[in-house]
Amino acid sequence: MVIRVLRSVSAAAVVGSLALSCCMTPTMGAQQAAPPTAPAPIDPAAYRFADKLLKQMTLEEKVGQMTQVALNSPDGPGVEDRIRKGLVGSLLFIKDPNEINRMQKIAMEESRLHIPLLIGFDVIHGYRTIYPVPLAMAASWEPETAEKAQRMAAREASSFGIRWAFAPMVDIARDPRWGRIMEGAGEDPYLGARMAEAQVRGFQGKDLSDPDTLLACVKHFAGYGGAVGGRDYDSANLSDDQLYNVYLKPYQAAVNAGAGSLMSAYMDLNSVPATGNKWLLHDVLRDQWKFPGFVVSDWESVKSLTTHGFTADDHDAAVRAVNAGVAMEMTSHTYREQLPSAVQKGEVSIATIDGAVREILVAKYRLGLFKNPYADLQRNAAETLSEEQRAATRHAATRTAVLLRNEGKLLPMKQAPRTLAVIGPLADAQADTMGSWSLAGHPEDTITVLQGLKKRFPTSEIRSTKGVEIWRDQRSIFDDQFPDPKPTLTTEEAKKAEFDRAIEMVRNSDMTVLVLGEAQTMSGERASRASLTLPGKQQELLEAAVATGKPVVLVLMNGRPLDITWASQHVPAILDVWYPGTEGGNAVADLLSGDANPGGKLPITWPRSVGQVPLYYADNLTQIASEPNTRYWDSSSAPLYPFGFGLSYSSFAVSNVHAASETLRMGQPLQVSVDVQNTSDTAGDDVVQLYVHQRAGSASRPVRELKAFQRISLKPHESRTVTLTLQPNELTYWSASSRSWVTEPGTYDVWTGDSVKADLHTTFTLVR
Template sequence: MKQLRYSLLILLVTVSSVYAQTKVSKEKFVNDLLAKMTLDEKLGQLNLPTSGDITTGQAGSSDIAKKIQQGQVGGLFNIKSVQKIKEVQKIAVEKSRLKIPLLFGMDVIHGYETTFPIPLGLSCSWNMNLIQRSAEIAAQEASADGINWTFSPMVDISRDPRWGRVAEGSGEDAFLGSKIAQAMVKGYQGTDLSKKNTILSCVKHFALYGAAESGRDYNTVDMSRIRMYNEYLPPYKAAIDAGAGTVMASFNEIDGIPATGNKWLLTDVLRKQWGFKGFVVTDYTGINEMIHHGVGDLQTASAMAMNAGVEMDMVGEGFLTTLKKSLDEGRVTLAQIDQAVGLILNAKYDLGLFDDPYRYCDDNRSKKEIFTSASRAEARKIAAESFVLLKNEQQLLPLKKQGTIALIGPLADAAENMAGTWSVATQQSKSVSVLAGLREVLGKQAQIIYAKGSNLDYDAAYEERATMFGKTLHRDARTSDQLMNEALEVARKADVVVAALGESAEMSGESSSRTNLEIPQAQKDLLKALLATGKPVVLVLFNGRPLVLADEVKSVPAILDVWFPGSEAGLAIADVLFGDVNPSGKLSATFPRNVGQIPIYYNHKNTGRPLGNSEGNFEKFRSNYLDQRNEPEFSFGFGLSYTQFGYKNLTVSTRQLKAGQTLTVSVEVTNTGNFDGQEVVQLYLRDVVGSVTRPMRELKGFQKISLSKGETRKVTFDLSVDDLKFYNSDLNFVAEPGAFEVYVGGSSSATLKEAFELLR
């Protein structure tokens, strides 16, 4: 016992003598530490490997442990649990020469073990308080399990749903995306990173990754700088302005230069124009992949990344193995290396790791703060608010809690798929399937009968690709006819059919690009057969992207888009299906009629030959298709409710706005239906005449309000001259005098219109 106390005393003395960060300023502490470091130790801080072969009880004997002990590692990612992380951190702070603690990162994208809807689904809530709260809960759980850094939020704007990673973002609009970016950063980081329930955020992917050509992942991006600044860069800047501590470089190239080696992007824009003070990390092997882009060998690519403004190298070890040689050859400078190391040490200081390297390794927190009933209740509420009601003929929904309900489809009893893509910490088996959720909510009030109906797809190999990472759908070995016949037998016994169909969790996400955006044919055939029974059918749609739903919109009476709702999926779906929650989600991305319309988005510009009032009819020598209408299936901002909302009396406080003044836009919104509900009141502007062509309309404000049935409320928006600004051809942020139109309503197709003029 004496020996144990003596060992603990020695450990405390060692830690306190090395990590007395609170007694000196951060600048002095970091500079003093830098002065003690060898070049090899500095390069080690720039190295971010994955956790590799580390297992509980064997951390000290792993290959990565040897590198940590030698000071060759600055952080690790994809390692989970307090016990494992404590073992690894102990190697860093007790066995390495300078005892510098490690960062521990993870892709905490939309929750930790308590999982929330995929980010695209979250964005459809249009509720910044709930979105921020989801990030707070994620930070609390992750930090309780040893994690202090998340590679989130992903703020890439995308107008191409063929790109699978649209699931990880917040849709097509820079204004909405910026608000969500800020909410997520604030949720993760709070107001004080040294608090134990906050974690370092990493805004990604910088930049323009969502505009990959043909929607194919990792592909080339090519656009004008005026488009970058007006339509794609704002959410990244919003995250930086909110205090994001780190930035991840993207895989794509920009102006012919890979983002990971693009000095204009990472230094001129990020640091000089936006004032970013944190550090930049590559994406997984981002430096190495520049070799395939054609920039040269690993040494050249590594030097290029360092000169561009990258501080930490994820997995590739280009910095670790080549920068010493590049320094000798004058390709990089010691000052650059010192600056990079200093920024990483600053982050560790801000997290309080030098004061207490084990601050995130509290066994009590890990037992009490992860996947709690309170957090799960919040996840259930947030999920229900993200659902978008796309169609509801003759008020088929909400369903009554009575009679016999047939639940049919390959996603009806698929707990492993409920969390969606990028849910690496989720315990899939604990997620609530639709079948389990309906049974729990209904109890004995109604009978639930179930049949799978079909596999995800006729092609078994395709299904295997679409159900990776343990998200199996347990492919049924029966024939398609056998599955179908069972489903039809079940449907005939029911009063109503709920069809749980769509994508599997890994049909969207990274490396999950698609050229066909329809529901897989096996499920389309099932749905057609169910409709042929004459029973009323509700389609509960699972998807990680906008889908092409032309057939379903024509034939199915009710469609509820639930995205991938998270760990409480089935309960949230039941809440909405049976009217305990009135759906209030609004689309953050446009749904095309077919893939030939892509890219399609609401804030497009006009042509010299617009179709005008002939929409829906072909007109030669106008900007339209021979075989399809111009307008989308569902527009940005669209979403139905079980009630209805009326808009009237749109007014502006002045017809002439001057610099320094505020213009107030007001509108009366009335709940004209039979249910209490929430509505997202949306304000759009059009700059009628500009020095450069301007979009037909742009989102500039929104408010989510609750109205009791029959209630009317006056909603107001205040607009300043700053709200009218854009980047002109010289990339100056300006508001130009002239005419403006303002539209307010429940979607981007709002028709209520007013006008005003900005004076010189």
């Protein structure tokens, strides 16, 4: 039998997204799959409190709780009076703890019902102390690192009075042209799910009522990472196979981890905007997953339903968004202006309004805001940029770096070079080192690569210059916080002189560290790229530096894979540090000197050129499977670097794969063990990865799928047996053939190793 997880599908649901049916003939031999686990129930006391308060509220006050005001928007001025009248539920883009306390005092002491405000902010990878970007965190292949980073971010942000983080972003992204790829965990649903649940745990802690926690807001529900052409805000057209087996998995993991809120996405999902998609926000989220929290729209995404051509006007947009399941509107004011009349006309039931407000009040209750909504100024002073915060982000940055090439063991620099050139537009760029979405960070707090190397090698003569400049001509959403510096080299003569100066430094130095990549504003929201090349004249600078014949190390600072095909053949050492954060420069110095050993692995397939995009490892075999890398007549189809790849200053051997059983009954886990040996004289980390392939079933299955992994540390020449557990639910998938969840008997391949190219192989047979 096949699992029955979907209710009958109405015509509206079909229009809403997918034509699904649970009444089709079951797959022969398939066993009913276990239903997905649900999040833990919320304390009933929270609902009793909310219901008691609801009975005292007017319709206008209820709609007020469903309204969020951004203080950096035209709606911001004069908000105090609306807070006094109980017409505001949440504030966005307020950072001063004293100002937050002033606003909360108005709500708690001057409003009729004394309902606290929920203060939200984009705590994506840190607050004042900036941690490596989320894509980098995924490169650690260590959920504990991601959890610790968000735990530290929650401690710092909450000390400012922020109690709601618009993170984690768990969108699967398989197109590096999409700028927001840097906010997620890359291409794989299993790795993405583990990182999603770790971040939720980090933000929310063990008890949301603890004052140092943040309510997580998982975004963008759902499919935003599948935007056509990698163009931000563009439509996503995803099959039910892709939605259920790939894109929705990290969301469900985050929900099961207890995430308190979700954010609806901007874009059309299969021709229905996500913010008005009842199938997505109700049928999947509520009925199937039993999500108990609340949904907030993305920035003006309710109002934008009309832009999509989905609704006729603001009134229609408000009605359809709230009826679909959006409880709170971010920044635009269609709810405030339209919902009261919609209730009076019978277009929205008072039960729908009460349900939305109940969810918001429950969240505030769980956060302890009714008892204490204020920022603790003493804790704020002790927590902000503390030594503990700085140490944590420095450690995270060393765990997330990926060593892509190290010919001749050029790295690490075991001895301080007599002369060292540190060249490139990002070598001493504080804002760029933080990366995108570091809105509360201060560039002056940041340690650059140049500063870190000067501190690490005080006896070396270190010379530095930009060589070239890079900047965005188009406006960025981050311009208000970190405007791109205007180029100082304005004439061709000045540009050539600076370029020549940099190459002369390379020629006259014992070693050169080139810090190249993308400026902060070239990655993130509204930062899609049609090309993956190094922006500006950086490629020319790189080639000229290598042509000197001097040893060159390329340090990449970026939020997406870049076209470094030439560098992969000509530059002896390449270290990708992504955007490493506040202590990035010190972390890079640790890595280059060998004080830290790179152990990160790629969370995304790295293409040779943009012409291969989208490119990901978990594709399906076709009739030309015998020659999978010859599908282009003018280029290899193979990636430059495969998913899961990453080098180390150590070397490892993986051997002796052993499955605990050759025959596995459905519903049972399988233990797979391998021996891992550090074959070098240097202590280091390796990531043991387990991939599975189902040979035959009701639908074609990907050639390999990641199903387990573990990062381990080994001393020189140490050996260890690592046991990975293949959980039974990891063999369940959504079959496009039967339109149902299935677990199917048959033969399964298992590979283990330290990248998707692992060749250590065994099999098992799944039986009923």
